[in-house]
Amino acid sequence: MKDFYLFLKRNARQVSFGWVLTFLSSFGQTFLISLYVPEILKAFSLSEGTFGGIYAICTIVSSVIMLTIGHSIDHKPVKTVTTITVIGAAVSCFVLGISHYHIALLFLALIGLRLTGQGWMTHISMTVMSRYYDTDRGKALSVSALGYSIGEAFFPIVISTLILWYDYEVAAIASGVFLLLYLVRLYFVKLTHFDPKKKENKDISSKAIVRDYLKILSEKKFYTMIPASIVVAFTSTSFFFYQYVFVEDKGWSVSLYASFFTAYAITRFVMTLMSGLWVDRFTARRMFRIYLLPMTIGLLPLAFMDGITGALIFLILAGCSVGASGSVTTAVIAELYGVEKLGVVRSLYTMLVVLSTALGPFLVGLLLDADVDFRWIILGLFFMTTASLLNAQRIKNVP
Structure with missing residues (x-):
């Protein structure tokens, strides 16, 4: 420290x-x-x-x-x-x-x-x-x-x-x-x-902006980076939006579950700090390959453990991934694309993150309306995070 x-x-x-x-x-x-x-x-x-x-x-x-x-x-x-x-x-x-x-x-x-x-x-x-x-x-x-x-x-x-x-x-x-x-x-x-290190601050044409976006979307490294970058927001928002529905479905104590958020908050706070040190020491690319692992593992006890301890384990491990996500994902964008047009790349990234926070609760809501069991919903999130984690390993081959 x-x-x-x-x-x-x-x-x-x-x-x-x-x-x-x-x-x-x-x-x-x-x-x-x-x-x-x-x-x-x-x-x-x-x-x-x-x-x-x-x-x-x-x-x-x-x-x-x-x-x-x-x-x-x-x-x-x-x-x-x-x-x-x-x-x-x-x-x-x-x-x-x-x-x-x-x-x-x-x-x-x-x-x-x-x-x-x-x-x-x-x-x-x-x-x-x-x-x-x-x-x-x-x-x-x-x-x-x-x-x-x-x-x-x-x-x-x-x-x-x-x-x-x-x-x-x-x-x-x-x-x-x-x-x-x-x-x-x-x-x-x-x-x-x-301010950007440029002599002029003139408006950029719409055609130039579109070309920038099309170039980003045509590169393989974007599809290596983006799934693991947005899946944390998708998973955490989907769960937290309906968390008390899940708590009632499990028959857990609402007050006890709410108290577990202290552990989540502490873990997220600590990992937010530590991830910054690790990014500077080991590079964002290396951290990007593992930062999603805690949340992925945490979904399993949430799905299969009937006791409320499963929720505590998930909240602690989710706090690790959520805490690290801000530093790791932004730093890896800078490492992959440089900083000259960082705003262009991050705006596309931010759009997808915001979009995922809309689609996550919406899709989970549809599943709940269709009476899909809580366990299958959480397992669906687990398979999604696992696929994103495996895809993130390809970043070691990105030039």
């Missing part, structure tokens, strides 16, 4: 930018939006399935938009892009706060939150940190990724309290105000050292 101490001593101001963005991305993450769901269902008289469909549609739309604008971080000032993103997130929160007037506002709010939160803020943070650092890239990415864990610990308490004391509209508007306060702070922060 001495390496981390020395790194933070020299770079605390720079990496704090990445950390804050992943922290604020919580406003567009599923774990926080899910707190609004019970009140939204009441306000619009929606069923869980209907809202799940709305959420999937909004997430897919946001992922497509992300693909069209994600490249801008490669040729626009970081401060400008970040300011627009934070304003968009704040406006989306305000729209959610008045969404009870019409369901169309709910669609706009969810699209905006998914785009700016899970999509853009994460994209900016990871792209900028990966581009700015080279030898210390793993440590920079892991420190930035800690924002996710802190956000998961902090915001649910605040938002659920506001919803309990007032209503979801007040909680959403308060979230928008919080984001605007950060915007005031951002005004006084100098970020020119993060």
Whole structure:
């Protein structure tokens, strides 16, 4: 940990930018939006399935938009892009706060939150940190990724309290105000050292962007990298979205299961830090070949153990893979593609991650509606992660 101490001593101001963005991305993450769901269902008289469909549609739309604008971080000032993103997130929160007037506002709010939160803020943070650092890239990415864990610990308490004391509209508007306060702070922060190292910041033509995407999609290394990169998001979101349905199906204690999240949070926090050190020491390519292994193994006791201990084992092992994913996947993209057009590559990657977080819960929901047994659903996720893990081994042959 001495390496981390020395790194933070020299770079605390720079990496704090990445950390804050992943922290604020919580406003567009599923774990926080899910707190609004019970009140939204009441306000619009929606069923869980209907809202799940709305959420999937909004997430897919946001992922497509992300693909069209994600490249801008490669040729626009970081401060400008970040300011627009934070304003968009704040406006989306305000729209959610008045969404009870019409369901169309709910669609706009969810699209905006998914785009700016899970999509853009994460994209900016990871792209900028990966581009700015080279030898210390793993440590920079892991420190930035800690924002996710802190956000998961902090915001649910605040938002659920506001919803309990007032209503979801007040909680959403308060979230928008919080984001605007950060915007005031951002005004006084100098970020020119993060800007792309180019003499001009002119607009890039649509044809050039399309050519970049087609080139990426034509290369074998993309298909070596992408399955193992997005399967963690697909698997974790699919499970966590319906976790209490699974808990009830197993007949486990809800309160005891909830307490197990402490182990998950601790494991994820530790692995977020350690993965950064390991990326710098062993390279991202080597870490990429094994980081998915803990979650893959953890799915087996979850599927076959009747006792709640199976859930604890899964949460601990899933925390290992989820904690390592942010640093490992972004660093491996930088190693494979370089940093000049990192925004282009990561925007395609981010679109697929966001898309997977929409399709995962949707597909699992269909299986649950079809009365497919819990064990078979988890085994399906196990075979998917296993296939992705085996495919990831091909990265050692990528030039």
